[in-house]
Amino acid sequence: MDSPKYHVGQIVYFAPPAVKHGAPDGPHRIERLLPPDGGRRQYGLRTAAAGRERVAHEDELSGRTVVEALAQRLYEAGNPTNVPWARRGRTVRDSWIREAFIHLSKDTVDR
Incomplete structure (x- = not known):
């Protein structure tokens, strides 16, 4: 697997699929890199308003806001x-x- 696209501390835009109820979209901070899930890179992230930590796959994130x-x-x-x-x-x-x-x-x- 290639290197992570995003780094810890970076602000990204999280756009969850419609199935993830309660996960707000918008700016989030990458808190930690997580092990891949079925070949998909994962990140632990929080909203800019310091909400709870969420897990997102790399394809649910877009670059710098x-x-x-x-x-x-x-x-x-x-x-x-x-x-x-x-x-x-x-x-x-x-x-x-x-x-x-x-x-x-x-x-x-x-x-």
């Missing part, structure tokens, strides 16, 4: 250390993701 993309742009614009976003841990990323959520919610309110 607008929030993480904005957080990365904000980080890189104000990054005097030149440490790449991909090498930053969850502690640093979380603060920038919160900042991105604030920016996006202000944009929504201003419209």
Whole structure:
């Protein structure tokens, strides 16, 4: 099996099949990589609102959301250390993701 498409701490968009009742779609954070299930890669993830952990297959996820993309742009614009976003841990990323959520919610309110 090839390497995982997503990494721990990454924000992804979860789109569960209609059969998974109660699993909200939307932005989720990858919490851990799980062993494959029948050849399908699995991830443990949580909603951005810190809900309970869920298991999702890789094909139920899509890449970076607008929030993480904005957080990365904000980080890189104000990054005097030149440490790449991909090498930053969850502690640093979380603060920038919160900042991105604030920016996006202000944009929504201003419209």
